[in-house]
Amino acid sequence: MILQHMKSTYTDFIMQTLHEASKIAFHYFGKIGIIQTKENDNNQVLTQADIEIGKFIVGRIQKTFPEHNIIDEEAGIIDKKSEFTWVVDPIDGTSNFAAGDPAYGIMIGLLKEHVPIAGGVIVPSFKELAIAEKGRGAFVNEKQVRVTKESKLLSSLVAYAIDGHQENPEITEEECKILARIVLGIRNLRASGSVLNGIYVAKGIYGGYLNRTAKIWDAVAENIIIEEAGGVYTDFFGKPVDYSRPLTRAKQNFTWCAASPTLHKQLQNIIHAKIQET
Numbered sequence: 001m002i003l004q005h006m007k008s009t010y011t012d013f014i015m016q017t018l019h020e021a022s023k024i025a026f027h028y029f030g031k032i033g034i035i036q037t038k039e040n041d042n043n044q045v046l047t048q049a050d051i052e053i054g055k056f057i058v059g060r061i062q063k064t065f066p067e068h069n070i071i072d073e074e075a076g077i078i079d080k081k082s083e084f085t086w087v088v089d090p091i092d093g094t095s096n097f098a099a100g101d102p103a104y105g106i107m108i109g110l111l112k113e114h115v116p117i118a119g120g121v122i123v124p125s126f127k128e129l130a131i132a133e134k135g136r137g138a139f140v141n142e143k144q145v146r147v148t149k150e151s152k153l154l155s156s157l158v159a160y161a162i163d164g165h166q167e168n169p170e171i172t173e174e175e176c177k178i179l180a181r182i183v184l185g186i187r188n189l190r191a192s193g194s195v196l197n198g199i200y201v202a203k204g205i206y207g208g209y210l211n212r213t214a215k216i217w218d219a220v221a222e223n224i225i226i227e228e229a230g231g232v233y234t235d236f237f238g239k240p241v242d243y244s245r246p247l248t249r250a251k252q253n254f255t256w257c258a259a260s261p262t263l264h265k266q267l268q269n270i271i272h273a274k275i276q277e278t
Contacts, residue, residue, distance in 0.1 A: 011133050014108050014120035017060050021053045021106045022124040025091065028052070029125070030100050045094050050074050053090035053106060061086050069247060073217045077247050085111045085246045089217035092121070093194030102126065103192040105199075109220025114244040119221030121195045130199045130225050138202050138228035147231040147260040148204040153270075156207030156263055158182065159190040159197035163213040175212055178271055182210070185270050198222035201258055202229035208259030208267055212236050216246060219254045232264040233257075237271060 028049035054074035061070055062078075069085040070078040086108065091097050093104035102125030109119040120131040130145075132138040138145050150156050160179060165171040183189050190197065190206060195218075200206040202225050209226075211218070219241060223233045235241050236255035243249070257267055 008118075008133055008136075010110060010118040011120070011131050011136075013060075013064055014110075014118060015129065015131055017057055017108060018106055018120050018122040018129060020060075021056055021090070022122050024053050024056060025049055025097070025104070025106065025124050029097065029102075045098055046074070047091065047094060047098050049097065050090045050094055054088065057088050057090065057106075057108065061088075071217060071246060071250055073215065077250055079247055083113050087111060087217050087220040087246070089215075089221075092218060093192070093196075096192070096194055103194045103196050105195040107195055107217065107221040109217075109222075109224065111220060111243055111246055114242070114246065116220050116224040116227075116243070119224040121199065121221050121225065123194070123196050123199065126196060128196065128199050130202060132225040132228035134224060134228070136228065138225045140199060140203055145203045145229050147201060147226070147229050148207050148263070150207055150260070151262050153185050153207065153263050153266040155187055157188050157190055157205070158186045158259075158263075158267070159192065159200065159206050159209040161191060161193050161197065161209075161211040161214070165213075181270050181273070182267065185266070195222055198226060198258065201231060201260075202226050204229075204260075207263040208257065210236060210255075210257050210267070212253075212255045214254045214256070216243070216249050216252065216254055219256060222258070223256070226258045230260065231258055232261050234264070238264075238268045 058075050069082045072088040089107040092107050097104040105121050105123040107121045117134045122129045130140045197209040201209045226233045
């Protein structure tokens with residue numbers, strides 16, 4: 001099956017917008033650095049590319065779907081009292097981008113009330129474009145993809161994104177204890193710190209991808225892509241990700257554990273076994 005079979009107004013719009021946004025990213029990549037950190041948090045940085053890409057995507061949404069809500073990492077919340085909410089991350093992996101690391105992406109997701117119904121991500125430097133719509137499968141570069149069939153976590157590569165919490169080191173110390181158990185239960189750990197990890201789960205390259213420090217714009221597009229590729233996408237501890245009343249959740253911390261169904265169960269067993277010990 002190729003992508004032509006699942007194109008719709010939403011997927012066409014997302015693909016075209018991501019392609020155009022990637023041109024802006026290429027224009028700035030390697031030429032600019034961080035212009036500021038956010039809220040005195042060294043883990044959250046901002047570049048001119050974030051601003052320009054965010055303005056471009058928001059403008060495209062407002063022109064094409066003027067009645068829809070928008071959550072954009074830089075522009076904030078645009079409330080049109082709609083059941084549809086676009087969730088935009090202009091640069092996923094801004095720290096990578098600012099440092100000249102090509103592992104960064106651009107993400108656009110769409111919620112209908114609290115349910116992800118469409119999403120796309122592009123990793124320009126790797127020429128990877130993933131797209132999905134609810135019930136129609138997931139595609140990377142126009143080819144349908146599925147999560148891995150590998151049944152053993154110990155034989156799988158797993159990605160994990162982790163930020164340091166200087167404001168409360170105990171959070172990081174506790175997280176690293178669980179991470180150590182995960183590392184002992186897998187073949188190898190990978191950590192690009194970007195949505196490239198999510199694409200690799202959807203393609204079956206990685207068995208899973210976990211993160212405990214993120215925002216709603218990091219999650220929505222990736223969520224539907226992995227689910228439509230046959231994966232399971234929950235919060236870190238295995239509960240459904242809560243997108244209800246999304247316009248109220250821009251400042252909320254989001255977590256995830258994304259993997260094939262078999263490997264997701266094994267990851268959850270490791271996570272909860274460690275929790276029970278503490």
